[in-house]
Amino acid sequence: MRARSAVLLTLVALGACARRPPALGPEPVGAPVSAGAEALGDEPRPEGPPRPVARSGLLGEASYDLPVEANSWVEAEVTYLATLRADVLRRWLERTDRYASFVRAVLREHGLPEDLVYLATIESGYDPLARSRSGAVGWWQFMPGTGRAEGLRIDSLVDERRDPVRSTRAAARHLGGLFDAFGDWALAVAAYNAGAGKIRREIERVGSRSFWALATYGTLSDETKRYVPRLFAVAILAKNRSRFNLPEPAPAPAFAVDSVLVDFPVPLRELARLGGVDADALAALNPHLLAGLTPEGLYWVWVPPGTGAQLQLAYRRSDLWKFGGYRLYRVRPGDDLDRLLLASGWDRERFRFFNPQADAPRPGQTIVLPAAAVPFLLASALPAVAVPPPAKVSTATPAPRSRRSLGDAAAGSPDTGRRAGREDARTRGPGRAATAVHVVLRGETLWSLAHRYGTTVEALRAANALEPGATLRPGMQLKVPTEASAARRSDGDLGVPSRRATTPAAESMREHVVEPGETLWNLARRYGTTVEALQRANNLDSTTVLRPGVRLRIPKNPGGR
Template sequence: MEVQELVQQAKRQWGEGKAHEAITLLTRARALLSSDGAPSTPDPGRRRGQLLEDLEALLDELAGIRAMHVTPFEGEASLVSPEDVTALEEAVPPAEKPELPSYIPLEIRHEVQAYIELFTTKKRELTGEALERSGRYLPLMRKIFADKALPEDLVNLAYIESAFKLYAYSRARASGIWQFIKGTGRKYGLKIDWWVDERRDPVKATAAAAHYLADLYAMFESWPLAIAAYNAGEGKVLRAIKRQGTTDFWKLHLPRETKYYVPAFMAMTLIAKNPEAYGFQRPSEESWQLDQVALSQQTDLRLLAKAVGLSTEELRDRNPELNRLVTPPQEGYLLNLPPGSKAVFLDALDRLVQARGPSWRQHRVRPGESLSTIAQRYGTTVAVLMEMNHLENPHHIRAGTPLNVPVPALTLAETSTTKQTTNNRPASHYSLYVVKPGDSLWEIARTHRVSSKDLERWNDLQGSLIHPGRTLLIYLD
C-alpha cells in the first residue's frame, strides 16, 4: 500500500474518531517510508526526508490531541461477558484435559469445562490475543506475587479482568489491567487525579492487586471465595455466607456474574499453564526492564520523547499512568524510559530548550465569558477547567473570578525565544489556540484580530498549512 494512501486512510479514521487506528496507519506509513524499498511518492519533487518530517509532525500532533484531551480508551475488555450464560448453559462438556499442579485448587467442574470450550471456540481469537499481550507483563507480575508469598496462578485473573489491556475501562468505571474502581484503588495506594491514574501502571496496579488479594484470602481463608470477592466485593460475599450459612463457594448463591467468574478464572488458568494443549501459542515473555529518571520540573511529554529518541506514543506506552501530555507538577516525578537510555536522555534533555514557564496560568473571568468560551480560548475543555478549579456547576462562574487554565509546556519551551523578540510584548499578553479540523490560518487570524503573517511568524510556520491539534501562540492587543 502506498504511503499517500495510508495517510489518507489515517485522516479518514481520525475524522471518524478512531484515534488509535489513525495513529497505527501513520506509524505504518512512517515505517514504509523509512524502509529501503519504499515506493516513490506521487510528487517527484518532494524529498523522502520532507515527507518523513511531515509524518513525524502529524503523528506528534495527533498524539498530542489524544493525550491532552482524552485518555486512550479500550472499553470493556474482560474475557467474561453476560452473553456467556447462554453458551455455558447449552455447552456440552468436552473431554477433560489433564489437571496441572496449582497452589489454587482447580476443580474440573461442568462450568470450568464449559468455559474452556468457550475460550477455545467462540472466544478463541480474543483469548489468543490476550495470551499474546500477556507476555510483556507475566514475569513482572509473577515476581510481585511471589514477593507477597501469593500463588503465581493469581496472575491469570488479569486475563479475566482486562485481557491484559492497560487502558481497559468498564461500565462500572473500573480501569487498568486489574480493573480497580477509584475507591478500592485509592485504598490500596494508587494515585488517581487530573495528572495520573496509577490503575493503568502495570507495576503499581499489580502491587495493589497483590495486596488486595492477600487481604481477601486472610478474610475468607479460601481462594475461590477470595477470587469471588475480588469480583463482587467482600461485603457481598460476606453477606451471602452469613445469610446462607456456608463457606463452600460452589454452594453459595451469588450474583450470576460472580458465580461464573471463578470457573472462568480456573478455565483460563488451565489454558495458560499449557496453551499448546488447547491449540494456542505460548506467550513470548519479556523481562520487565526500565530506566527511571526523576524530573526536576513539570515537562511536556513531546519534549521528553525527543530527548530519548522516541515518538510521543512510544514514550507514553512506557508511562501509561499519565493522563495528560505533560508530567505532573511535583518535583521528582519518576519517568519510565527504555533500558540503557538514561545517560543519553539526560544529556539530550540538558541540551534541549527547557520549559521555563508554568504549565498553567491564571485567567480572570471577564463579563460575558463562560467556561465554554474560556475553554475554547485556551484549547482545552469545560471538564478540564471544572476539575482544575474544583467547580461543581459550569454555569456558576462570576466576572472577576480567577481560574487556573492549562498551558502546554512544550509551546512555552518552543516559543520562549520568540516571545522576547516579537513586538517586545510581555509573555503574559498571549493566548493559546488548539487548531480544530476545518480551521484555516486566515480564519483563526480574523477571529483573534491579528494577521496571518503574524501567526506564521509567532509560531515559526513555513506558510499557511496547519494541522488539527497544533497549539498556536497568539499575542493579544
Template structure:
C-alpha cells in the same frame, strides 16, 4: 521374627522393599497435600518442588519432562507458580469458560503483545509476596491487559479499579493523572487488596478473587446466608451475582489453558521472562512527546507504558516515575540530564485582559481551572489585569508560534468520526495538533467523540502572499539539521508531529549536524 523357608524370606524382603519405596514416595508428596499453596515460609526449592507436583496432579494426562521444564519462558514461570484448587479441574463451570476461551483461538495472539509490556512486572511482584501466580492472569480476565480499558461502572486500568476503591488504595485521580491506569501503582494496589481479601477469608484465594470482583460485603453476606441454612460456605456453594459466578471459573479456565495449551489446541506466543521496563524518576514537569523523543521511540509506544498521564505530560507538582523500556533507559537518562529547561514543556503565554476570569480563560483554551492554577502556582481564582499566565498545551505535541491574524489564511475540511477514532489518531492522520482540533470544534478536555460526529479539520496556515490554490495539498521540503537541533525543536518550528518526521526519515539514535531530513508539510 523367624523365617524357616528361604523362599518366604526372599518374598518378604521384596515385599518390605516395595512398602518402603511406597512410604518414601508418600513422604515426598506430603508437602503439596498438606499445604493450600502458601505454606509456612517454605524455601525456594520446596516451593518449586511443590508447584511442580501440583502441576502433575492437576493434569488430565501425564506431563512429560519437556512440558514441565521446556524452554524457560514467562509462561513456564507462571505455570510453576500455580497454587489454586487442583480439584476444580472437572468443575462444569470451569469447563464452560474454558470452552469459550478455546473457541477464540486468536485471543492470546491478540492480547499477549499488549500483556508483554506489563506481565513480567506483575509476576515479579506476585512472586516477591509468595502469592499464587494464577493472579498474573487476572488482568486478562479484567481488561485483556489493556490499561485504557474502561467499564460501564467507570472501572479503569488493567486491574479495573472503580474510582472509590482506587481512592481507598491511594490511587490518585485528578485532571492530570489517574493512578488506576498507572501500571506499577495499580499493580501494587491490586496485590494489596487481594492480600487483604485473602486474610479476610481465612486464606481462601477463591473467595478472595470472588470478593475482588463483587466486594467483600457481597461475599460475606453470601457466606452468612449459607451458614444460617447449614450449607457449605466454600466458593462453589455460594449464591453470588452472575458475573462473580463466572469470574473465578474464567480465571481457573485460563490457568488450565496456560498450563496445557497443546491439550486445548492452542499455541501461546512466546514471552521472555525478562523485565520489559525500568522506572526513572522525573522531578520536574515533562511533556511526554519530548520524553518519547529522548527515548528514541514513538510517542504512542511511550504512552502505553505511561497511560496514567491524561494530558500527555506529567503534573507541574510532584515527583513521578516514568516507565522506559530497559534497552532505552540509559539513553533516556543521559538525554534527560542534558535537556534544556525550555524544552521540557510546551506553554502558551497569555496576558490577562479586562473582564477575564480563570474559568473563561480555561474554557477558551480547553483547559481546566485547576490546571491553570497548578501551572501558575495560584492558591485561588483571583487574577489581575496585565498578569501573564502560562497555559500548558495539553499533550498536543509541538506547536508553532501563532502568526498575526491579519496574515493568516486557513482552509479546512470536514471529517466524520468512525468507530475506534480518537483525537490523537485523527490529528496524526491530518497533520494537525489536538489543540487545533479542539479549538475548531469547541471540544473540551473531558469530551468524548461519538461515531458519525463531524469534525472541522483546520488546513494549512500560511501568509496571504504565499497562499496559492494548491496550498492545502501536502508538500515536502528538505531540512538540514543544525547544531543544537532536536526532533522536538524541528517539529515545533514546522508545526508537524515528531512521529511524522520519523515516518518520513530513517533515523538513528541521534540527529547529526548536516543531516538532511524530508519534512512533509501541509
C-alpha cells in the same frame, strides 16, 4: 472490587471501542471494553451444584499454585473458551504472555500465587485502557474508590489504574488483603469481583466458607459464580495449549521499564526529545498520563529499559530544568494567544507543540507554559482595552493610549494601586542609575531576578544588604539597581524591549484602523514589523487588547524606530 467483571470473553470479538482520554502518543493495541457489550447471553450459566470430573482429564499434567478445581463448572468454562471464544482467547493469551514475567515477579514479591497472573486476563485481556460500564479501569479493573484506597492517583491529569506498573502493585496489595480476610483463594478471588462485604454476608447467610457452596446455595450473581471457574479455566488453557490447539508463547522481549524522576510538569514528547527516545514508545509506557503530561511535583516516569540513566542526565542538564521547567496555567478571561505568546517567549509553533489542544485558548482551559511566565500572568492585571480617541488622529497627533495608560494617570485608579504595590516610580537625576522596587513572587530567586533584569546576584545582594545564602520570601521588596530595570515591569516582564523610546517621527509612520478580530500579532505580520515596534509606536503595554475602531500608528521600517 465491584459487582460486575469488566471484560467478558466476547468483547474483543465484537471489536468494542471505548471513549479514551486524549493522549499525546498512540495508545496500546487492544480494544477496551464497551459499556454496551459486557454480556451477550451465550456464556455457560452454572446450574446446580458443581459435579466432580476427572482431574487429570481436565487439568492435565501441569502444576498450579491456585486451588484449581476439577468440576463441571470449570469444565464448562474451558469448553466455552476453547471453542466458542477461541479467537478471543488467543489474543488475550498473546498479550498475557508479553506481560506475564513482570506480573509474576510482582506477585512473588508479595508472596502471592503466580497463577493470579490470569486474573488480569479475565478482567481486561491486559488492555490498560479497558473501561467497564461501571467505571472500572485498567488491567486490574479498579473502581476509583478501591484504586485510591490502594494508593493509586486518579484525577483529571493522571489515572494510575491505567499504569501497568503501579496498578499491578496495587492489585497485589489488594489481593493479599482479601486472602488475609478470608483465608481461601477461591473466596478472595470472588471478593475481588463482588466485594468483600458481599462475600462476608453470603458466608453468614449460607453458613459455609466454601465458594462452591456460596455459589450453589447463596445469592451470588451469575457473573461472580462464573468468575472463579473462569479464572481456573484460563489457567488450565494457558498451561495446556497443545491439547486445546492454542499457540505456544512466541519469543518476544518481556515487558520491562526504566524510570526517570521529574520535578515539574513535563510533556512526554519533550522528555522524549531531550533523551533521544521514541515519543510513541514513551507514551505507550505511560498510558496513565491522560494528557501526555507529568503532574506537578516529583513524579516517576516509565521509560524504555536501558534509557533511564541517559534520559535522567539529559533532563538535569537541559535548559528546561535549569530555568525552572514548565507549569500548568489555567487560562483567564482576557488571556488571548498574543498575550500568552508574549509571556512565554514562544512563537506559535512552539506553543502548539506543548499545547496541541489549545490553538485558540479558552478561559478555564489548562495549558503548559514556561514556569517563569506563570507568575507574570498571575501577578499582572487583566488586559485593558484600547479606547478610540474622540477625534480623528492625524499622523502628527500623539498615538492613542490604552485604557491602562489613561487610567494610570487618574487619581485612585485600581491599576495605579496595583502597580504601586509592585514597583516604585523610577527617577533619574544627573549621574544616577535607574532603580526599581520588585515585590518577590513565590518561586523567585536572586538568580532568576538577576537574569530577568540583566544584572548580577552580587549587585542585588549589595543593593539590598543581603547576606550570602539569604532566602527570598514572597512579598519581600527588593531594590533592582540596574539600567535594565527602568525598562521592565517588576511583576514579570519576560524580556519585552523598553517602551521608553520616543514616538517615531510622523514621516516614518502609516495609520491603520483596527477591524474586528485583529491583534498586534497579525498586524505585525501584515505590515512586516514586530509586536514590540507597534507597542512602542502607540505607547501600548503587553496587556492591551485592541478594540475595533482604534487608530494605530504603523512603523514603516521593521525595527519601528
